[in-house]
Amino acid sequence: MEKYDVAVVGAGPGGLKAAETLAKNGKKVIVLEKNSIVGPKVCAGGLTTKDESLIDKSIIQRSFDSVVVRSKRQSIVIRDKKPFVYTTSRKDFGQWQLKQAEKAGAEVRVNSNVTKLKENSVFADGNEIAFDCLIGADGSNSIVRKFLGLGNEKTHMAIQYIIRGRFNDMEIIFDADKFGYGYAWVFPYKNYASIGCGMDLRHMKTSVLKQNFHRWLDERKIDYAGARFEAFLINYDFRGFEFGNKFLIGDAAGFTSGLSGEGIYSAMLSGDEVAKKIINNDYDCEKLNGYLKIKNLHEKILGFMERHRKMLKINQEIGIFLLRSDFIAKKAISLVTG
Ligand SMILES: Cc1cc2nc3c(=O)[nH]c(=O)nc-3n(C[C@H](O)[C@H](O)[C@H](O)COP(=O)(O)OP(=O)(O)OC[C@H]3O[C@@H](n4cnc5c(N)ncnc54)[C@H](O)[C@@H]3O)c2cc1C
Structure with a gap:
């Protein structure tokens, strides 16, 4: 042996x-x-500045110094002086x-x-x-x-399409009706994007998440016909x-x-x-x-x-509204990159 x-x-x-x-x-x-x-x-391949000490820059495809954060009613851009998120x-x-x-x-x-x-x-x-x-x-x-x-009780289901084309913005999208307290994302690469969403399996079945995701893609007029579909669990x-x-x-x-x-x-x-x-x-x-x-x-x-699920929509709108403050936007960036 x-x-x-x-x-x-x-x-x-x-x-x-x-x-x-x-x-x-x-x-x-x-x-x-x-x-x-x-x-x-199966992964959207998003990295942040905290990964920098553990990787070689050669594996980065795109770098972003801003992220568009959307909800039903608002769309704001959080920005830093230098890139803080990447795709690989x-x-x-x-x-x-x-x-x-x-x-x-x-x-x-x-x-x-x-x-x-x-x-x-x-x-x-x-x-x-x-x-x-x-x-x-x-x-x-x-x-x-x-x-x-x-x-293993706390698990998200995360699903995505790999969609060809050049996408400009990295986006995070909150829409409580469709993704509960999860979110959707657009992570651009050189000539395609990972567009996906995720939510806790205890609170939303995969079939419902997928249905909601398709509704959202249709609303955004994102063509996913023929695109590769992928799904996997995230144990936390x-x-x-x-x-x-x-x-x-x-x-x-x-x-x-x-x-x-x-x-x-x-x-x-x-x-x-x-x-x-x-x-x-x-x-x-x-x-x-x-x-x-x-x-x-x-x-x-x-x-x-x-x-506070009943207040989720309002809480998400308040949270995104607060990101208009540079101070809070910086705190939010450091919550993810720190
Ligand atoms: C849709 C989606 C999007 C995501 N997007 C991001 C993101 O943008 N940024 C981010 O940081 N994280 C993201 N994640 C999470 C990220 O993918 C994982 O947290 C990360 O890959 C975990 O790394 P790991 O080494 O623990 O496991 P994994 O990357 O899952 O690697 C496990 C390895 O073990 C192998 N393996 C499994 N079982 C066996 C076995 N029985 N015998 C031998 N080999 C086995 C697998 O083939 C695999 O290669 C995403 C996840 C999903 C599902």
Whole structure:
């Protein structure tokens, strides 16, 4: 049986970052990825300034120093002096991360679907692989999370069309009738855009979300005939990341923000921090704990919107009206980018 210091399930942003850090520090690490190509993932590919320290600028397709925020009655532009949001193709991003991980000495094995786990080994593609430590980096439908017996109650469904053409503005759209306390987005790339929406599955069925999304696309006169449709879950139900010799990172752990659905940054951050914890058990994961405070703040705002559902339309209009103040707009930008 093959044996590794650390086995990582999943070659997404979290798993590859963890593998890179572990390998750089001399650990024998394998990443098991079920797909044949590393990178592609249902995602709008939005990044913010907080990702800058973890990525290479070459993977950025478009940069924006402004975002259009819309509701039923208003449309405003929040702006900063320099770009604060970006779009990246998940394939390019994954391929760049793959190079970093392999350069550091990690082994990344594609076509390796992990189907079974034991206390100290995993089964992938007919092979049993033993480990000292295991990292579950296998996203919102994590087999490692299930093995650990953790439930999963807080989940968004996020859907999108990939629409060809040149779109100018990055947009966030609030429309309580259609998206509840979720939102829709337009994230432009060089010659296409991810146009999508998301909402908590506890409060809106996927079929209803899709119907509402189509109504909204029709109202905006966005032609989605023939466009690629994609949908996936976003788990934001965080219940810890360390379970003896097993760890969860990224969406598998529920690190994603329940408010924005943004999870690339927290996947990479948690991958890096958990790797450092495996290397040195005394490592305090200060950055990750700092991030969790921001996630909690995001989810307090979400909880407020959930509890005051009857007032949602008014609250969204008030919130967007307040963004006309430069001070509040700056606070809103730092809530997402900080
Ligand atoms: C529609 C949509 C839009 C989004 N837009 C954004 C955005 O704009 N910005 C942002 O920051 N976040 C966004 N997100 C969230 C973001 O995609 C995730 O938070 C992020 O990808 C999490 O990274 P991860 O490494 O934890 O998991 P993932 O990226 O999900 O990677 C998990 C990997 O594990 C592999 N895997 C799964 N199961 C197994 C198994 N059994 N065996 C082997 N391999 C396995 C998968 O193939 C995958 O490669 C969006 C999500 C959705 C659904």
